[in-house]
Amino acid sequence: MSKLIYLDNAATTKTAPEVVEAMLPFFTEYYGNPSSVYSFASKSKEAVTRQREIIAGALGAKANEIYFTAGGTESDNWAIKAAAEAYESKGKHIITSKIEHHAVLHTCEYLEHRGFEVTYLNVDENGVVDLEELKQAIRPDTILISIMFANNEIGTMEPVREIGEIAKEHGILFHTDAVQAFGQIPIQVDELHIDMLSASGHKLNGPKGIGFLYIRKGLRLKNFVHGGAQERKRRAGTENVPGIVGLGTAVARAIRTMEERTKLEKEIRDYLIDRVLKEIPYTKLNGHPTDRLPNNANFSFRFIEGEAMLLSLDMAGICGSSGSACTSGSLDPSHVLLAIGLPHEIAHGSLRLTLNEEITKEDIDYVVEHLKEIISNLRAMSPLYEDFIKKQTK
Template identity: 55%
Template sequence: MSEKQIYLDHSATTYIKPEVFNEMLPYLNTYYGNPSSIYAMSRVTEQAIDQARERVAKVLNTAKDEIYFTGGGSEADNWALKGVAFAHKNRGNHIITTKIEHHAILHTCEFLEKNGFQVTYLPVDSQGFINPDELKKAITDKTILVSVMFANNEIGTIEPISEIGKICRERNVLFHTDAVQVAGHVPIDVKALNIDLLSLAAHKFYGPKGVGVLYIRRGVKIDSLIHGGGQERGKRAGTENIAGIVGLGKALELSVSNMEEENRHLGFLRDKLINGLTQIPYTRLNGPAGDKRMTSNVNVCFEFIEGESMLLLLDSKGVAASSGSACTSGSLDPSHVLLAIGLPHEIAHGSLRLTLGSATTEQDIDYVLEVLPPIVQRLRDMSPLWKKFLQEEGKAQ
C-alpha cells in the first residue's frame, strides 16, 4: 500500500464527519431504548427521531409527516417504484424511467415487468440529458409513475427536474426522483419542483451507511414494502436505526449549511482536474461541463486502455477511484450509462470516475495529474489496440 492516500470516490460513499459521529454516539451506548416502548428512555429516542425528521423536512421544504426513514437509498427506490406500482395497478400499469438510472431503479423495473407492468426506458443524449418532449410523448392514459434521477451517479449530469415535475403534474402522473447524489450539493425544494417521491441515502453526504429517506407527498397512495410492526406511521416496519437516523439528520443539515462554499471549492477542483486530464491525447470527458454537472464529478474515457488496470495502478499510487457505480464494480461489462450516451464498448471500457469531497485539496488534484498520465501511457504501450492505431496512423501519414 502506498504511503500516500487520496480518496476520490465520494460518489460511492463518504466518511462520517466528526460532528455527525458525535451526535450519533449517545444513541449507541446511552439512549438505546426502543422508540416504540413507553418508558422515559424510549421517549428520548423517539424525540431524537422526530428531530431528525424535522431536519430532513426543512431541507426538502416539506412537512415532517412526509418523511419516512429507510434502510438506504436502494430500499427507498424499491419502495417508491413497487409501492406506487402495486397501489395503482387498477388505474394503469405503465412506468417511465431512463436508460441511465441506478440499478436500484433499473432492476426494480425489470422485476415489475415480470409482474405485468410495462416500462418505457427513455434514451438520453450524448451528455446524458433526457428530452422532456420525449417524456411528454411517452406518457399514456395508463402511465402511473415517472422515475428520473436528479443527477447521474456516474457522469454527473443534472437532469431538468423542474421541467419533468411540471409535465408530470400537468398530466396527473406521479413523479419520483432518485436524489441520492445531489443532497448537500444541489438545493432541493420538493414543492417547487413538483416532486411526489424522493430518495436519499445518508452515506452520500457524510452520514452513516444503512439509513436513507423516502419522501412521500401527503395524499400519495403507496403500498408498504416491509410489513411487520407499526413503525414509520405504519408504512415501514422494523425497529428504527436510531443512531443512523440521528446521523442522517445532522449530516444533511450540515451539508446544506455548507453547500455554497463547498460547491465553489469542489467546482474549482473539478474544472482543474478536467482541464488537466483532457490534455492527455485521446481523452474524452463524459457528461456536460459547467453548471449542469455535479461539482464533485469527473468522468473521462482514455481510448485504447482498460479501466480496471488503470484503477489498480492508481491504487498502487495511493489514489482510490472507480470506473463507475460502486454497485457494479465487480462487473466486466462496460457502464450502461456510457453505452447509453453513445460510446462504443471499446472506449467505454477505458472509463475513470473521480469524485471529490470536502477533504479533497488542490494538492490532491496536482498529485493525480502527476501520476495518471504515465499510467495511461504505460497501459497504452501494452495495448494491441494502441499499437494497431499507431500503425494505421503511420500508414495514413
C-alpha cells in the first residue's frame, strides 16, 4: 500500500515512541517480579508504584485507588460485577444506557440472568442521556449507575457531572466507562463524583493489554481475581510491568500534550465535518454537533452499505470503521445508531473517522475526495438511490 491514512484511532492508537522506549528495559534489564523481596526486583516495584502515582495524579485521585487490569473490558466487568455482588443486600437494580459499550451491556445482561434488574436509559437524537429519565428510573433498590463518559462510536459526551451529582444525592455508586475520554478530556473524579472509572492504554498511544480501574477508597468491592496478593489482594496475578510502565508513560504524555493536541484535532475534525456535509449530499453527522470527542466524526450516508464503503476506502489507503471495533464482524447495524433513532437502512451506511494529532488538512482533502467518488459510485449501483432520484424529479 503506497499511502496510509489511519483514521480509526477510537479502535486503537499507534504506540508512541517514548512509550516503547520506556517499556523496553523492563523486558530485558529490569525483569524482576515486583512481588519478590530481593533488591533486583526493586526496580520493577518502584516502576509500578511510580506509574500508579502518575495515573492517580491525572485523575485527582489517590495512588491506592488505582488498580491495574488487562484493559477497558476487564475494568468494566470488574466495576459492575463487583459492585453488584458487594451491594446486592441493599438491592439488585442497576441503571445504564442503551448506547454503552458491549463490555458494559453484556455484563449487565449477564447479571440479569442472575436475578438483577437493569434499566436501559434512552438517549436523544444526539446520543445524550435524559437526566429526568435517569432520576425517574432511580428506585430504593438501585445500587449502581453506569454511564459512559463519551460514546465510542458517535463521540457524544454525556453530562457526567450532573449524573455524578444525582448518584451522590441518592447514595448510589456511579461508574463511568472513560475508555474513549481519558486522555482526551480533563477528568477529576472528585469534582465529578465518580466512584469507579475504567480506562485502557491502547486508546491513548499506550500498549495493548493494559488498563486500570479507579475505585474510590472506602468502597467495599470484592476481589475480582483470586490468587496472590497483587493489587492489594483485589486482582491477583503477576503485574505486567512493561505494560504498566507503558501505560503510565502514555498517560503522562496525554496529559502533557492534551491542550495543544485536542485543539489541533478539533480544528481538523471540524474541517472534515464541514467538507463532508457540504460536498456529499444526503449525509448526516451522528452525535452531538459540539459536545463530542475532539477527534471523532461519524457520518451516515444514505443509499449505501457501510462494508462496501470501507473496502473501497481501504483500497485507497484509508482506514476507518462503521462502528465499534468490537462489533466490526457483525452484519447488524450499530446499536448506538439505532438508539439515536436512525432506521436500519441508514444506520448500515455509517462511517466513523477518528483522528490523531498527526492528521493534516491535506490528509483530509485526500480522504474527502476519495470518499466523494466512492459514495457516488456506490449510489450509482443502488436501486434505492435510483428510486429516490426518480421520485425527486417527478
